[in-house]
Amino acid sequence: MKSQPPGWFADVLLGKPPREARAAAVGLADEQFAPRDVYLQVLAPALEEVGSRWQRGTATVAQEHLATALVLSIMATLAPRLDEPPVVGRSAVLAGTDGELHAVGLRMLGDFLEADGWDIHYLGALTPEGEVERFTADMGPDVVCLSTTLTTHLPAVRSTIAALRRLPIPPLIMVGGRAYGGDAAVALGIGADAFAADVGVASEFLRAHFADA
Template sequence: MDNQTPLVLAKSLVEGKIQKSWLIVGSYLENGSSLLDTYLLITNAMYQIGQWWQENKISVADEHLATATCDYVLARLQFTLNKDKFPSKRALLFCVEGEEHYIALKMLASLLEEYRWEVKNLGANLPLPYAINSIEKWKPEVVGISISQVHLLPSLKQYINEIESLAYPPTVLVGGRLLQHYDLTGYGSTQTVFINKVEQFEQWLLENALKQSLVSGEKI
């Protein structure tokens, strides 16, 4: 990845240039980059935008415009992906209540679908009772939770405790910007999987797919 490409994309997102942002991402994928590398490009651009916001170089309005532009790019990218694979497992994704940063969930959803998962993305700011109700009704094998704000960590612990106390608990995956800076393992159990990089998430997906292929006899 060209070190300047995430910076160029970040500037385009902040300026709300939808078509330019899509051309940067689309051409990156068309030139032979994997879906993972393409999402790393977007992730690095969004991290740059977050840094600009922390340094007061951009406003909240700029950050919101960048998020909306990125949302469009991700939706268009997802539309271009191959959806012909028959899903084999279920994953439910959401942000804890109070968490509005949902872009990472959209990228994780696409990666899961690439590995033949059926995905329901419930998005931002999901209260715990609704999360539990959705899990009990749909019975996913995996629940992915995104969190990026320190003050929501007590809520994260409560979510994990209640989910893992269900009669047939799913595997809980936790991701988000906080994991880049903090060790959150104390907020989960030994069964909780904490993902601090997109590459780590794909490695988990690959290992899961390998285990499944050994059981079913299918090739991955």
């Protein structure tokens, strides 16, 4: 199984009955991978493959929706198995930025941080600019994590970050998502404190950062 090409699970998502696809993913977590690796090495590449097929015209938008919904339901099954959370007494607000419908990566981050013992306020996709700021002012989290896939949404991220900086007690601001093309300089350039290319690295960064704080 380890020799499978990166997006191989796309065929399972699109070709098998949903019940079997879910059982297959859970089976991988039982037998082969740590649950976090199922997220990052099986589910994320499978969605990437579905996107490539959509771009090439060999998968439909309906199949893209189906695969996404199935991945989210698999994640809901695997999340309780990620880790036995310690209590860290830290909280994070997680938001998909204005206009942004892509939210699977953000949900993955929420699952990982929750397994690390954080209190997560997950706002999901399409959070209007002013709402992130208002909610953060009310909740006073340690971190705000903003997820963005489309580069056209980066101006909204910049203004959200600027608004968060004006709060009396500004949180650490971490950003991520495909819009940054893996380039931390883009993230820092629009005002973020931190960037991570994947949610495993992000959770390790936050663990280390707040262990020292």
